[in-house]
Amino acid sequence: MKELKHLNKYFKKYWLKLLIGILITIVARIFSLVMPSYVNKSITIAEKYLSGEETETVARQLLTEYILIIIGTTLLAALFTFLMRQTIINVSRYIEYDLKNEVFDHYQFLNLNFYKRNRTGDLMNRISEDVTQVRLYGGPAVMYGINALTLFACLIPLMFIKAPTIALYTVVPFPLLSFLIYKISKIIHRKSTKVQEFLSNLSTFTQESFSGISVIKAYGLEGVTNKELKGLALEGKQKSVDLAKVNAWFFPLMVLLIGISNILVIYIGGKQYIDGEIASIGIIAEFILYVNMLTWPVAIVGWLTSIVQRAEASQKRINEFLQEQPQIKNEVSQHTPVNGKIEFKNVTFTYEDTHITALDNISFIVEQGQTVAIIGKTGSGKSTILDLIARLYDVTSGEILIDGKPIKTLNLKSLREAIGAVPQDAxxxxxxxxxxxxxxxxxxxxxxxxxxxxxxxxxxxxxxxxxxxxxxxxxxxxxxxxxxxxxxxxxxxxxxDPQIYLFDDCLSAVDTETEEEILNNLKKASNQKTTLIVSHRVSSAKNADKIIVLENGKILQEGTHDDLNTVNGYYKELYLNQLSEKEN
Structure with a gap:
């Protein structure tokens, strides 16, 4: 249960509610223990009446009194059981709420590489299905576990006090039960982990299928997709059936062992009654009730073990992500104002997942309030520049300065609040x-x-x-x-209305007339604001204060539209090609 130690902070947080729940559980079990002893007394009184030791009036009076006590204590036990659920089960819902928030908050702080390595379906499954399994441990497992422990702690000593020999034979099957539970629980843990991992794969497949339904329909892949889902469903069914087969052993074993205990009570108790070692046959009835009171606690030991094992497997998967450390860390706690001057000094950046060097030792300056356009072929590193300015990644080498300060010395929240970004994929x-x-x-x-x-x-x-x-x-x-x-x-x-605008090819899907109108409006709106525009179109770049042309992560050309259009090179060639396309 080492993985479940992560929940201890939540148990400490709600310790008062849990303590009240535990006290209520103990009281409920104490009231439930009253009934068997009064059944014994009732049978004893009936025996005495039949043997002539008690008068009918006294016997009726005592039986009425005992029955009222049995009914009263049973009702009180039921009331406290209800209150027990209202306290402990509620705590599990609070823990579920807190854990989901913790996981989601942590997700938001992790860098983009994390999301490239992990699939959306798996992320969703860990915050939903896995947290649900953990909640069962924090609620029902705790509640029924305390309930069972309380009953065992109170009932077994009571049984030995009343009839040591019968009690000894009654608890004989329990060590065997403990051994079987230990062996089976190890198998459950292994199979539970496989089931949870499969559910993540299934969630990922269905999420991707729904998100890409237009592609599936366009290529007529409904049959293929359905076949893949059937294969996954069949695999999932097999894993779940394997787990269910192991779980299926628990209840029959419990019933068998409880049945053996009942037989032993009747046999040993009957023999002692015949031999005169016990005074009343009522003690046998009392012990049968005790054994049957133990039926549910003993039976749920297996169920509780299954819950704990599944929760352990789920919490382990949750902890894997919670232990992930964000590469982009906010190293400054106080607010830092951002005016908008940007400087790249010998910046090189290589993507961790692909090992592709997107930027190779580039340097440029964007003055506050200046509009700079970045032009280049696909894969030249244009979007990477914008990602680095927003500090979605940190540079591999070199330095980025904002208002003359290293970007890492700025409060991350302040930096991003000062940026208005329009990504390529809106x-x-x-x-x-x-x-x-x-x-x-x-x-x-x-x-x-x-x-x-x-x-x-x-x-x-x-x-x-x-x-x-x-x-x-x-x-x-x-x-x-x-x-x-x-x-x-x-x-x-x-x-x-930020200090810095980052437009990443955000006009690629509009016509040139609309583009021109939007650019004119942007120029008015971004007056005195630093603006970087990434584009494949010269029309989006020609009015910029400066144009940077990238190729293979290096600056190929830099200057104004007029400057670049007077020299032979990539920009002039692109301009002439797009101009001829427009005229045609």
Whole structure:
């Protein structure tokens, strides 16, 4: 259970509720123990009445009294059992809430390489299915475990006090039970881990299938995909059946051992009664009730073991991610203002997962309030520059300065709050258009949202929808066209009104006329703001204060549109090619 030690901090957090729950559990079990002894007394009184030792009046009076005590204590035991569930089970829900938040918060701090190495389905499964398994340990397992321990602690000594010989024979099967549980629990742990790992694979497959449903349909791959899912489902069924087969041994073993205990009670108790070693046959009835009271605690030992083993396997998977350390760390606690000057000094960056050197010893300066366009072929390192400015990665060598200070000396939150980024692949949430734009500024008014939508030239499209700004988008904004998604993302960035704008080829899906209108609006909105525009189009770059041309991670050309257009090179060739395409 070493992996489950991670939950100790939560048990400490809710120690008072757990303590109350434990006390209530003990009280509930104490009241439940009253009934067997009064059944014994009732049978003894009946024997005395039949033998003439007690009068009918006295016998009736005592039986009535005993029955009322049995009913009263049973009702009290039921009430405290209800309160026990209300305390301990509630704690498990609090732990589930806290653990999910802990995992999700940690996910957000991990760097992009982590998400490249791990699949979305696996991430989702660990925060949902695995946390659910852990919750069962923090609630039902704790509750029933305390319940069983309390009953054993109270009941077994009581049995030995009342009839040592019968008690001894009654508990004989328990060591055998403990040994069987130990052996079977090891098998359960191994098979539980396999089941949880498979569920992650299944979640990943279904998530990717739903996300890529348009590709599956376009290529007519429904049959192939369904066949793959059937294969996964068959594998999952086999793993679950293997686990169920092991779990299936528990209850029959419990029933068998309890049955043996009942037989021993009846046989040994009956023999002692015949031999005159016990005074009343009521003690046999009392012990049968004791044994049957132990039936559920003993039976759930297997169930509890299964829960603990599954929780251990799940918490181990959760801990694997919680132990991941973010490579991008906020090394400054206080707020650091950002004005917008950016300088790259001999920066080299190599991607950890692919070992591709995206930038090779590049240096340039972007003055505060300046607009710089970055042009280059696919894979030349354009987007990498923007990622490094937002500190989504740290440089392999060299240094990035913001306002003359090393980027690592800036508060990470302050840096990113000063940046308005529009990625190449515009991401929209499954919310209304208004909420997607408001993502850039939570307290924004409707008027501000409409204003930035107009600046991004998407207002007319939005009001054309039946629900206008209240239109709820599909997953990843699937109900909008590529150009509309890009423009909504631009509106989101404009609403934020940051010190630095990072536009990563965000106009690739709009026509040239709309592009020109948006660029003019961006120029007004980004006045006195540092702006970096990554693009494949010269039309997006020609009005920039400076243009940087990249090739294979190195700066090939640098200058204004007029400067670069007067010399033969990549930029002039690109400009002439795009100009001829436009004329044609």
């Amino acid at each position: 991401f929209l949430f499954s919310e209304s258009i208004e909420d997607n734009i408001r993502f850039g500024k939570n307290e924004a008014t409707k008027e501000e949202i409409v204003a930035v939508a107009k600046a991004a030239v998407v207002h007319e499209n939005i009001v054309g929808f039946s629900k206008k700004y209240d239109t709820v988008l599909g997953e990843r904004g699937i109900t909008l066209s590529g150009g509309q998604k890009q423009r909504v993302s631009i509106a989101r960035a404009l609403l934020k």
